Amino acid sequence: MSIPPGFRELTEASGFAAANGPWFEKVEDGRAIRAFRPGPQHANALGIVHGGMLAAFLDSAMGTAVWHALKRRAVTLRLSLDYLGPGRVGDWLQAEGELVGHDEQVAQVRGRLYGPRHDVLAGLGAFALLSRQRSLNIRS
Numbered sequence: 001m002s003i004p005p006g007f008r009e010l011t012e013a014s015g016f017a018a019a020n021g022p023w024f025e026k027v028e029d030g031r032a033i034r035a036f037r038p039g040p041q042h043a044n045a046l047g048i049v050h051g052g053m054l055a056a057f058l059d060s061a062m063g064t065a066v067w068h069a070l071k072r073r074a075v076t077l078r079l080s081l082d083y084l085g086p087g088r089v090g091d092w093l094q095a096e097g098e099l100v101g102h103d104e105q106v107a108q109v110r111g112r113l114y115g116p117r118h119d120v121l122a123g124l125g126a127f128a129l130l131s132r133q134r135s136l137n138i139r140s
Helices: 015-019 051-070
Strands: 022-029 031-036 074-083 093-102 106-115 119-127
Touching: 022 051, 031 051, 051 074, 051 093, 051 106, 051 119, 093 119
Parallel strands: none
Antiparallel strands: 022 031, 031 093, 074 119, 093 106, 106 119
16 A cells, blocks of 8 residues: 655664554654554454554654654653544554643643544643753664
């Protein structure tokens, strides 16, 4: 299946993202949009995308929003989610985060994950901002 215009595969992905990808991203008007096309490996016993997979994907997109807005790495402190509809295997699912506030230690982010027919997941999160000097160690 084709990838919508403007998206690039996150070939530098590691860990969870690499194991559950491929994941894609495009940056539009200064905001990052993450996307993936779930396969059978992402499904639960009902044949829809597992809620944990959806939560992890939205969490990642929300953390990416912090990076694009503040140029700071961040880790999740709190994540509140509302499941709005099913994610379907084979659909192109997109997720976006929006920074709604921050201080020197914590960023507040609103997130949305949606498919071709409806919103799938909405979230609010608090993210701890890591030190600007902290390097990103990627495990292989």
